[in-house]
Amino acid sequence: MTAITVFGTGSFGTALANVLADNGHDTLMWGKTAKTVEEINTKHTNSAYLKEATMNNAVRATTDIQSAVDHADIYLVAIPTKAIRTVLSQVDERLTSKKQFIHVAKGIENKTFKRVSEMIEDEISLEHNGGVGVLSGPSHAEEVVIQQPTTVAAASSCPELCKTIQDLFMTDYLRVYTNEDLIGVEIGGALKNIIAIASGVLAGLGYGDNAKAALITRGLAEITRLGVKLGADPLTFQGLGGIGDLIVTCTSTHSRNYSLGFALGSGKTLQEILDEMNMVAEGVYTTESVYHLAKQMDVDMPITNALYHVLFESQPVEEALKDLMGRTKKSE
Structure with a gap:
């Protein structure tokens, strides 16, 4: 069992937190909205984003960013591109060791034209950055959360991180391929x-x-x-x-x-x-x-x-x- 922190309580973060819990991983979600966090913890649902889907009971959530940071050595970043810098700057100032970052954000930053992995590398100090990867592909959260067959790609310039992502998320309903072309x-x-x-x-x-x-x-x-x-x-x-x-x-x-x-x-x-x-x-x-x-x-x-x-x-x-x-x- 691996401890994972999921930053973000939106639809895809919720669906992937469910996948991780289904795979037996110790999964904690972090979000800003207390109402959503309470719903995840008490009802095991996230009705604002995934309506009637029921989550794995093992998934927990918190609004305390320090608890989220301390929980794991691997972070899944599932927040909008525009919020990446704000959240990760807060994460970095609380870190004391290297962490691995997997993101599922799909955007290009305005003005800088940077990809999300580049934004993460900007905000996370070198002494705290244990590698950055992305999980991407044809994968609507609404179908992943109800375990419909889905295939995605795990990409990183680090082959070992690609394999780590593949191992974390691979299930009998989510098939993960590796790809070293992060760009x-x-x-x-x-x-x-x-x-x-x-x-x-x-x-x-x-x-x-x-x-x-x-x-x-x-x-x-x-x-x-x-x-x-x-x-x-x-x-x-x-x-x-x-x-x-x-x-x-x-x-x-x-x-x-x-x-x-x-x-x-x-x-x-x-x-x-x-x-x-x-x-x-x-x-x-x-x-x-x-x-x-x-x-x-x-x-x-x-x-x-x-x-x-x-x-x-x-x-x-x-x-x-x-x-x-x-x-x-x-x-x-």
Whole structure:
């Protein structure tokens, strides 16, 4: 049995805490909301994020960050990208030894354009950093928590940490593959949310399978272009952390990014949608980051550009789609 602290009490953190407990690990969750923590401890549910799912009774939760830090040598970071620095700076100032960090956040930081592993490395002192990895792939929390068959990728530049992640999370319903391309898996996980919003927009506009298939295919092309420019292995985008995650996020109503896009395509404003959501749609912030990063690196990303104009410049979705379809002819 391994002691694990899960930072975050959202949907995916909750589902993975359940996986860890199912595997016999000593699992403690940390969260800021006392009501959610109390519900996890007393009712073994998290109704704000996973509605009717029942958790393993062995999962415990706390709002005390010092207790969370002291509990384990391996941390699962399951908080939104925008909160990573705030939480981990508090963690680092309480550390007295090296810890291993596994994250499941899928975003690119605004302005710095850093991946989540880079943000963790910024906030955790060298003397406290025992390695950083990511768990990513086509894995909606709503299905993982009820033990539906799921496959994901564990990525780190450290092969030993990849194997550790695989051993921690592998179950008869969650199959974990290792991948040493940390850059590629993080880029694939973050950028698929951009394409998922666009996919939802198409559905909200009433378009069907032809448009969705085209979007996913060309979306993968631009994700790969940027990823390779940043140092990723192009083959990574053909795997679970690339096309696998892209497909599931672009086609499922479980996806908050797809749902946000659908609402946009149906006529709601971005602010109206965000006001109604109780979870973070990472794709909005990632679109802003990637739009500017692609310009800086001279990478052609037409879908990202079109979505940026819709989200941040209030361009009507029909007009953005017309501009996208009317671009200069080119070969595939």
